[in-house]
Amino acid sequence: MIINNKVYKQRRKQLAKTLGDGIVIIRNSSDQIRSNDTTYPFRSNSYFHYFSGFPESDAVIVINCKPFKTWIFSKTKDKTKEIWDGFIYGPAEAAKQFLFDQGLDLKHFNDSVSDLLAKNSKVYLLQEDLSLRGLVSKILNHLSKNKRADAFLKNEIISLNSFVDRMRSIKSIDELKVIRHAANISSRAHQFVMANIHSDSYEYQVEARLRYFFGAHGARNEAYSSIVASGKNACTLHYIENQSRLNKSDLILIDAGCEYEGYASDITRTFPIGGKFSEPQKDLYSVVLEAQKAAISQVKKNNSFNDPHTAAIKVLAQGLRDFKILKNSVNAIIEKKEYKKFYMHRTSHWMGLDVHDVGDYFDPKGKPVRLMNGQILTIEPGLYFPDDRSVPKVFRNIGIRIEDDVLVNNNQAEVLTSSCPKEIDELESIIGKG
Numbered sequence: 393m394i395i396n397n398k399v400y401k402q403r404r405k406q407l408a409k410t411l412g413d414g415i416v417i418i419r420n421s422s423d424q425i426r427s428n429d430t431t432y433p434f435r436s437n438s439y440f441h442y443f444s445g446f447p448e449s450d451a452v453i454v455i456n457c458k459p460f461k462t463w464i465f466s467k468t469k470d471k472t473k474e475i476w477d478g479f480i481y482g483p484a485e486a487a488k489q490f491l492f493d494q495g496l497d498l499k500h501f502n503d504s505v506s507d508l509l510a511k512n513s514k515v516y517l518l519q520e521d522l523s524l525r526g527l528v529s530k531i532l533n534h535l536s537k538n539k540r541a542d543a544f545l546k547n548e549i550i551s552l553n554s555f556v557d558r559m560r561s562i563k564s565i566d567e568l569k570v571i572r573h574a575a576n577i578s579s580r581a582h583q584f585v586m587a588n589i590h591s592d593s594y595e596y597q598v599e600a601r602l603r604y605f606f607g608a609h610g611a612r613n614e615a616y617s618s619i620v621a622s623g624k625n626a627c628t629l630h631y632i633e634n635q636s637r638l639n640k641s642d643l644i645l646i647d648a649g650c651e652y653e654g655y656a657s658d659i660t661r662t663f664p665i666g667g668k669f670s671e672p673q674k675d676l677y678s679v680v681l682e683a684q685k686a687a688i689s690q691v692k693k694n695n696s697f698n699d700p701h702t703a704a705i706k707v708l709a710q711g712l713r714d715f716k717i718l719k720n721s722v723n724a725i726i727e728k729k730e731y732k733k734f735y736m737h738r739t740s741h742w743m744g745l746d747v748h749d750v751g752d753y754f755d756p757k758g759k760p761v762r763l764m765n766g767q768i769l770t771i772e773p774g775l776y777f778p779d780d781r782s783v784p785k786v787f788r789n790i791g792i793r794i795e796d797d798v799l800v801n802n803n804q805a806e807v808l809t810s811s812c813p814k815e816i817d818e819l820e821s822i823i824g825k826g
């Protein structure tokens with residue numbers, strides 16, 4: 393493990409210091425039923441993970457900011473249950489290993505929290521955890537009825553998100569180590585797939601190859617469902633069916649990244665299945681690549697979050713005009729947003745524990761935020777051509793996206809996924825050579 397349990401404890405301390413007083417309650421996700429008594433693979437809630445590192449479902453952490461005291465509520469140690477479902481820490485061991493002041497059984501959660509709520513006027517919850525908010529409201533109501541406090545009137549339920557999102561969006565040295573590691577495995581997985589594409593006949597076989605590579609190199613999970621989109625499927629932005637047969641004359645768009653120690657990576661590469669770009673494919677690819685490089689060059693501390701997007705659009709608009717797909721001037725194409733027919737998504741999103749990570753894109757006045765050192769964003773322009781008479785025949789049904797993960801670092805952005813090839817000659821020298 394790169395991130396150890398002291399780091400999680402330090403984060404809890406930092407949060408308490410930021411908030412000053414009140415209590416924080418963060419609950420982990422529950423297991424999700426797949427059918428009958430089988431469940432989907434469990435993944436912790438990212439906020440819960442960020443402050444605990446504790447891997448069990450349903451557990452809850454509570455932080456009393458002043459004086460600083462922390463609790464973990466977890467499942468009862470149950471030897472019989474462990475025979476079926478595996479190891480359970482139990483509250484005492486959970487507290488010891490994960491450095492909480494006290495471990496308590498989940499069944500005592502309501503009573504313990506009730507005592508804390510009676511003494512605190514502020515309670516911070518994740519805004520999306522509506523059922524916890526319901527439970528806390530119920531406890532407050534109960535307290536006020538029983539005159540243990542005029543709790544319902546006095547207590548304030550405050551959204552925790554913005555406080556934590558600020559912490560999560562600037563990555564620490566340890567987090568960068570983990571994300572670099574994830575990015576590196578993903579970059580090599582893409583190269584592995586490129587080299588062996590000639591052995592695959594269906595998109596799902598390519599997907600299997602990605603999953604194999606991730607797992608074989610220590611990253612058991614994907615950060616999101618891999619998009620393996622050959623031919624016209626690449627024009628469906630969130631294509632995850634991955635069922636089509638591969639055709640050697642088509643391009644394939646692969647958007648895939650592994651998760652490592654809870655952190656995401658997110659890479660897209662588009663390349664010819666047969667190994668050589670046709671002239672029209674090469675023309676379009678070159679424009680997207682140029683747009684991507686122009687966007688990356690705008691990743692600088694204090695630049696606006698929008699600057700990379702603006703740079704990408706300029707290049708794409710020029711390309712669409714050069715190919716006579718759009719007739720207006722570049723300025724008009726941009727002003728009238730005509731490019732949106734072929735480039736309909738944004739160039740970037742934050743990345744971290746979640747592939748689409750937390751953090752604002754706009755300030756309260758609606759202005760794009762400024763980039764800060766330690767933030768990671770993706771740069772992922774694309775062009776997608778529908779089967780439409782307005783598009784020259786040779787371009788129809790082609791979808792191209794190129795995506796890298798970029799760390800803001802003064803004027804010298806670091807492309808964390810730079811080892812994944814994207815130049816035309818590099819790609820052609822790798823494809824099918826495995």
Ligand code: GLY
Nearest residue numbers: 616647658747772
């Ligand atoms: N893979 C999801 C995205 O690129 O946003």
Ligand code: MN
Nearest residue numbers: 658770772795
């Ligand atoms: Mn992305």
Ligand code: MN
Nearest residue numbers: 647658659795
């Ligand atoms: Mn992606």
